[in-house]
Amino acid sequence: MHSEGTARTGPGRVVVVGGGMVAHRFAEQLCARADAGDWHLTVIGEEPHLPYDRVHLSEVFDGRADADLALAPEPWADPRVDLVTGDPVVALDLAAQTVTTRAGRVEPYDALVLATGSRAWVPRTEGVDLPGVLCYRTLGDVTDLRSWVADRGSALGRPLRGAVVGGGVLGLEAAAALQKLGVAPTVVEFADRLMAVQLDAGGGEALRVLVTDLGLDVRTSAAATRVVAGDDGRVAGLDLSTGETLDADVVVYSTGIRPRDGLARAAGLVVAERGGVVVGPTCRTSDPAVWAIGECASFEGECAGLVAPGNAMADVVVDQLCGGVKGYSKAADGTKLKGVGVDAASFGDVLALTPGALEVTFADPVAKTYRKLVVSDDARVLLGGVFVGDIELYSSLRPMLGRPLGADPSAFLAPPGGAAPVQTDVPDDVVLCSCSNVSAGTVRAAVTEHGCTSVGEVKACTRAGTVCGSCVPLLTTVVNRTLEQAGIAVSSAMCEHFAMSRAELYALVRAERLRTFTEVVGAHGKGRGCAVCRPVVASILSSLGIGHVLQPDQAPLQDTNDHLLANLQKDGTYSVVPRMPGGEVTPERLLVLAEVARDFGLFTRVTGAQRIAMFGARQDQLPAIWRRLVDAGFESGQAYGKSLRAVKTCVGQAWCRFGVQDSASMAVRLELRYRGLRSPHKFKVGVSGCARECAEARGKDVGVIATEKGWNVYVGGNGGFTPRHADLLAEDLDDDRLVQVVDRFLALYVRSADRLQRTAPWVAAYPGGLEELRRVVVEDSLGIGAELDAEVERHVSGYVDEWRATLDDPEKLRRFTPYLNDPDAADPDLAYVPQRGQARPARPGEHGHHDLRVARTLEEAPL
Amino acid sequence: MTSDVVADEVRVCRLDDLLPERGAGALVGEHRIAVFRLADDRLLAVQQRDPYSGANVLSRGIVGDVDGAATVTSPMFKQVWDLATGACLDAVGKEPVDLRTYPVRLVGDEVRVAVTP
Numbered sequence: 001m002h003s004e005g006t007a008r009t010g011p012g013r014v015v016v017v018g019g020g021m022v023a024h025r026f027a028e029q030l031c032a033r034a035d036a037g038d039w040h041l042t043v044i045g046e047e048p049h050l051p052y053d054r055v056h057l058s059e060v061f062d063g064r065a066d067a068d069l070a071l072a073p074e075p076w077a078d079p080r081v082d083l084v085t086g087d088p089v090v091a092l093d094l095a096a097q098t099v100t101t102r103a104g105r106v107e108p109y110d111a112l113v114l115a116t117g118s119r120a121w122v123p124r125t126e127g128v129d130l131p132g133v134l135c136y137r138t139l140g141d142v143t144d145l146r147s148w149v150a151d152r153g154s155a156l157g158r159p160l161r162g163a164v165v166g167g168g169v170l171g172l173e174a175a176a177a178l179q180k181l182g183v184a185p186t187v188v189e190f191a192d193r194l195m196a197v198q199l200d201a202g203g204g205e206a207l208r209v210l211v212t213d214l215g216l217d218v219r220t221s222a223a224a225t226r227v228v229a230g231d232d233g234r235v236a237g238l239d240l241s242t243g244e245t246l247d248a249d250v251v252v253y254s255t256g257i258r259p260r261d262g263l264a265r266a267a268g269l270v271v272a273e274r275g276g277v278v279v280g281p282t283c284r285t286s287d288p289a290v291w292a293i294g295e296c297a298s299f300e301g302e303c304a305g306l307v308a309p310g311n312a313m314a315d316v317v318v319d320q321l322c323g324g325v326k327g328y329s330k331a332a333d334g335t336k337l338k339g340v341g342v343d344a345a346s347f348g349d350v351l352a353l354t355p356g357a358l359e360v361t362f363a364d365p366v367a368k369t370y371r372k373l374v375v376s377d378d379a380r381v382l383l384g385g386v387f388v389g390d391i392e393l394y395s396s397l398r399p400m401l402g403r404p405l406g407a408d409p410s411a412f413l414a415p416p417g418g419a420a421p422v423q424t425d426v427p428d429d430v431v432l433c434s435c436s437n438v439s440a441g442t443v444r445a446a447v448t449e450h451g452c453t454s455v456g457e458v459k460a461c462t463r464a465g466t467v468c469g470s471c472v473p474l475l476t477t478v479v480n481r482t483l484e485q486a487g488i489a490v491s492s493a494m495c496e497h498f499a500m501s502r503a504e505l506y507a508l509v510r511a512e513r514l515r516t517f518t519e520v521v522g523a524h525g526k527g528r529g530c531a532v533c534r535p536v537v538a539s540i541l542s543s544l545g546i547g548h549v550l551q552p553d554q555a556p557l558q559d560t561n562d563h564l565l566a567n568l569q570k571d572g573t574y575s576v577v578p579r580m581p582g583g584e585v586t587p588e589r590l591l592v593l594a595e596v597a598r599d600f601g602l603f604t605r606v607t608g609a610q611r612i613a614m615f616g617a618r619q620d621q622l623p624a625i626w627r628r629l630v631d632a633g634f635e636s637g638q639a640y641g642k643s644l645r646a647v648k649t650c651v652g653q654a655w656c657r658f659g660v661q662d663s664a665s666m667a668v669r670l671e672l673r674y675r676g677l678r679s680p681h682k683f684k685v686g687v688s689g690c691a692r693e694c695a696e697a698r699g700k701d702v703g704v705i706a707t708e709k710g711w712n713v714y715v716g717g718n719g720g721f722t723p724r725h726a727d728l729l730a731e732d733l734d735d736d737r738l739v740q741v742v743d744r745f746l747a748l749y750v751r752s753a754d755r756l757q758r759t760a761p762w763v764a765a766y767p768g769g770l771e772e773l774r775r776v777v778v779e780d781s782l783g784i785g786a787e788l789d790a791e792v793e794r795h796v797s798g799y800v801d802e803w804r805a806t807l808d809d810p811e812k813l814r815r816f817t818p819y820l821n822d823p824d825a826a827d828p829d830l831a832y833v834p835q836r837g838q839a840r841p842a843r844p845g846e847h848g849h850h851d852l853r854v855a856r857t858l859e860e861a862p863l
Numbered sequence: 864m865t866s867d868v869v870a871d872e873v874r875v876c877r878l879d880d881l882l883p884e885r886g887a888g889a890l891v892g893e894h895r896i897a898v899f900r901l902a903d904d905r906l907l908a909v910q911q912r913d914p915y916s917g918a919n920v921l922s923r924g925i926v927g928d929v930d931g932a933a934t935v936t937s938p939m940f941k942q943v944w945d946l947a948t949g950a951c952l953d954a955v956g957k958e959p960v961d962l963r964t965y966p967v968r969l970v971g972d973e974v975r976v977a978v979t980p
């Protein structure tokens with residue numbers, strides 16, 4: 001080993017070559033290791049982007065911005081991490097332990113991790129270098145594809161035709177992408193069926209029928225023999241081995257990938273026969289200071305083509321660098337088609353090549369589904385499965401690979417649609433979650449021995465289901481059955497569209513990095529949603545920093561309050577409640593409020609939460625009102641959101657003769673920190689300057705009360721229907737520690753509370769009670785503190801004032817038009833009557849005036 | 864239907880003026896109408912007035928489905944209606960009140976609503 005100089009106490013200088021998905025995982029895991037000792041990490045990537053989610057690349061064609069593909073940016077904000085983008089490593093010197101980039105940067109390392117991934121491989125065929133022949137692997141490829149299609153489309157002045165060479169999962173994804181660009185694609189596949197590696201003949205045929213229905217043209221048993229140029233030297237067609245020539249204005253090759261092992265090869269590292277840097281279970285290469293992970297690594301002669309094995313390798317190397325002994329082993333993998341709009345998945349011995357293997361097939365030509373199980377000669381042990389059109393069984397059966405099924409195989413397939421799949425008791429030693437390597441027994445123990453009462457808790461406790469998420473349906477079954485057996489009732493269905501609770505859905509969305517309602521409902525629900533689940537999904541996406549409430553694709557999910565950023569009143573108008581941190585307002589700003597209220601005739605009052613609300617604003621008036629408020633320095637008070645309302649406080653030490661801390665300044669700090677944070681229900685905070693408690697902090701979700709030595713923090717208070725005083729969580733904290741404890745408390749609440757569950761019932765029902773909550777939040781017993789901190793930090797750094805952002809965007813302002821065919825018309829049915837110098841909505845039988853400004857000047861009817 | 868329905872058809876907006884899976888208001892003579900565009904670009908229209916609160920707010924409700932039928936939920940007190948038939952599917956403990964529906968269709972990129980007295 002390299003042991004020159006003084007002994008290190010940690011991994012030292014770590015350099016990662018490659019800034020892809022697995023490099024990101026590595027950085028994330030290293031940052032999360034509290035026991036790592038000293039280290040500094042430099043990640044050097046060739047692509048110009050922040051490391052992004054290649055798996056979901058195709059979503060840029062569903063309207064997702066390129067930048068939204070970026071993987072969680074927290075590691076790059078860590079002071080111990082440097083990220084270099086747009087500068088490939090061109091040389092590796094094993095003796096000097098340095099790497100050199102193209103720009104001339106020389107980076108010495110104590111440990112080097114190669115995570116260079118793979119490249120798209122294109123066979124040598126005449127014409128593949130013509131303009132218009134492209135690959136589908138990187139954001140750069142996507143940009144090229146888009147601009148080629150746009151330019152070609154306008155040059156030719158007609159809809160384009162395209163060809164995709166390769167009918168595997170990625171080829172089909174590329175074909176779907178072409179379709180979304182308005183190009184009619186033909187898929188050319190050398191083998192006799194689509195997804196030839198993963199599907200048998202029956203499955204391939206079923207898939208062909210399904211994708212043809214979607215408008216994809218398919219040629220199987222056909223090779224692309226030549227790309228044909230048109231008169232202008234651009235691609236115009238594709239010759240096939242069948243003699244046919246396809247017209248094609250764009251050709252995408254998706255004929256496989258090859259590991260990027262060039263750097264390693266040149267440096268003299270051992271490289272496998274079929275390519276890839278050779279590693280064993282430790283992921284170390286032939287040089288002990290160099291490791292290789294992800295698609296560039298060859299383990300047992302094979303390079304993985306999926307992200308899960310790469311992530312597992314990243315975890316192994318982090319563990320090894322921190323002195324651990326974790327090893328990598330190949331997990332049973334399966335493949336699932338995505339992004340095409342058709343379901344297909346398989347695992348194990350799909351072709352029944354095992355001697356004596358039996359196949360049980362259920363094909364339904366009407367429903368266009370095909371399902372097959374491969375079992376051992378005695379029909380007992382599961383050897384593989386193929387599912388097309390209906391893949392419900394995929395996730396529950398995949399972990400049973402190599403195991404006794406426990407029931408007749410046909411019983412699994414018999415009910416059309418798989419409505420009630422046979423219940424099998426997964427043996428304890430079966431690995432249920434291959435990503436996190438958690439067995440069914442461990443999951444059961446989480447319920448029976450560690451008191452977990454929901455899938456979400458089991459996930460937090462065991463990490464099962466937190467990576468790719470494909471095991472979650474089975475995990476849910478096992479957890480719920482174990483709960484039932486333990487006599488614990490579980491009904492957590494949110495509505496007819498989602499069978500799980502908000503907390504479970506939150507964990508799934510987070511783990512699977514789902515981005516849109518369509519994805520969420522596609523993966524875990526059914527139908528198109530409703531007024532219950534849509535806002536929940538919107539709130540989850542917003543809490544996770546994925547979908548901002550203002551994003552266009554969020555619009556259908558928001559109830560009217562979040563859609564128009566104001567709270568609906570009984571007559572269809574809205575209230576306007578600007579933020580007023582600490583209940584403070586300068587005379588100048590107060591004047592602005594007064595002028596706005598006067599000019600629009602708004603009913604004005606001081607609310608129960610120390611701020612000023614103005615009522616009666618029409619939908620069409622909201623932008624004009626907020627323009628003036630924003631220009632005067634006000635921002636949204638989120639009185640409409642399931643989010644922080646206000647932080648109530650007292651004057652505190654600044655003025656009060658009893659105050660022992662500056663409660664108002666702390667209140668302002670907390671309000672500016674949590675403003676806009678979307679949560680399962682609204683939450684409120686209070687800060688009092690001493691134990692006299694003038695701010696009624698213990699009636700709030702988070703109550704902070706000053707002491708001689710610092711702050712006491714109380715949680716789970718509530719006014720409202722069931723008042724509850726908050727419980728003491730921690731004592732005598734200094735300012736920063738207070739903020740940290742509140743951060744963690746709120747982040748945990750956001751993660752795990754139910755829909756519309758305030759903190760009071762959530763704290764009351766917390767498994768293990770307040771004691772356990774204190775251990776988790778204050779003592780960080782689960783080791784998730786840093787993760788929770790990061791979640792709040794991401795919120796804080798991503799905060800934008802929703803009203804300012806809306807006013808700056810003409811597209812968003814369109815939603816404030818009440819009557820599309822008459823944009824200047826206001827609601828003709830509004831009516832107001834005067835009341836104590838202002839105006840309120842007329843009651844039935846009262847005769848009112850439609851204009852608030854006029855109504856307040858009318859003579860008031862005698863009481 | 865007879866041809867006078869077509870004669871009463873009024874252009875209310877372009878398809879692009881409508882956000883998928885959301886509603887918008889239209890004023891046609893005395894009629895206050897809530898027009899909805901679904902994810903598959905299907906168009907449906909019902910009365911804008913929420914019968915339970917009396918406020919003209921139904922276009923601002925959340926669109927969804929009950930057993931596959933497209934629905935809107937009132938933003939006021941959360942009653943649910945079938946958008947195609949106007950039938951009240953969930954009256955939230957009140958007497959069910961159905962909504963009036965209006966024929967609506969796309970002509971070119973124009974959204975047209977037919978109003979019969």
Ligand code: SRM
Nearest residue numbers: 567575606607608609611639645684718719720721722758
């Ligand atoms: C405006 C205000 C009354 C006022 O004129 O003073 C008010 C008005 C509403 N409250 Fe409140 N609450 C207001 C302070 C309170 C307080 C006092 C406080 O915050 O210190 C409480 C008790 C403390 C608490 O929440 O624990 C309070 C407990 C509720 C509840 C019961 C919550 C519960 O857990 O039981 C609801 C119903 C709900 O949220 O589901 C509610 C709901 C509402 C809603 C949002 C009802 C609705 O959906 O339309 C009202 C409309 C607000 C609007 O148009 O902006 N409001 N509400 C106060 C606004 C404060 C602000 O500036 O943001």
Ligand SMILES: Cc1cc2nc3c(=O)[nH]c(=O)nc-3n(C[C@H](O)[C@H](O)[C@H](O)COP(=O)(O)OP(=O)(O)OC[C@H]3O[C@@H](n4cnc5c(N)ncnc54)[C@H](O)[C@@H]3O)c2cc1C
Nearest residue numbers: 018019020021022045046054088089116117294295306307
């Ligand atoms: C369209 C598409 C869909 C996919 N869908 C799925 C799926 O559903 N499920 C699944 O499991 N997998 C899927 N994959 C595969 C998945 O993306 C890869 O398994 C994963 O990205 C591998 O991660 P990696 O870090 O090893 O490689 P990469 O993500 O490719 O990252 C390697 C990075 O290293 C950079 N690099 C290379 N050489 C150098 C150098 N010398 N210096 C600096 N940087 C360098 C590259 O530019 C690249 O950015 C899909 C891939 C694509 C293209």
Ligand code: SF4
Nearest residue numbers: 650656659689690694
């Ligand atoms: S809580 Fe204490 S510091 Fe605040 S106003 Fe009351 S007495 Fe003064």
Ligand code: FES
Nearest residue numbers: 433435467468469
């Ligand atoms: S198998 Fe991927 S998270 Fe469990």
